[in-house]
Amino acid sequence: MSFVTKRALSTLIPPKAIGSSPNAVRMQKVVNFYEKLPRGAAPEAKPSGLLGRYQHRYFGKNASAMPLVHVIGALIALGYAQNYYFHLRHHKNNVHH
Numbered sequence: 001m002s003f004v005t006k007r008a009l010s011t012l013i014p015p016k017a018i019g020s021s022p023n024a025v026r027m028q029k030v031v032n033f034y035e036k037l038p039r040g041a042a043p044e045a046k047p048s049g050l051l052g053r054y055q056h057r058y059f060g061k062n063a064s065a066m067p068l069v070h071v072i073g074a075l076i077a078l079g080y081a082q083n084y085y086f087h088l089r090h091h092k093n094n095v096h097h
Contacts (some may be wrong), residue, residue: 045057058067 047053058064
């Protein structure tokens with residue numbers, strides 16, 4: 001074998017005394033850390049709270065237009081409540097104005 005081939009092979013083969021180098025100890029800690037991590041896809045997180053469940057239901061994988069219907073319904077209810085408070089409650093029992 002030529003000198004260049006021997007030199008190339010020697011860089012691929014790790015040193016026999018791994019514990020002697022501080023870099024090797026640090027690298028072993030990194031390897032141990034990554035070995036403990038879970039593999040594969042992460043489990044799907046369950047939504048928590050009212051807003052989280054609402055977002056999961058209407059904005060998740062099966063997105064729908066229901067939030068628009070909810071906003072329109074809320075605006076109608078809010079508008080009627082304002083009309084009642086500022087105007088309609090005065091005419092509740094006053095037939096003979």
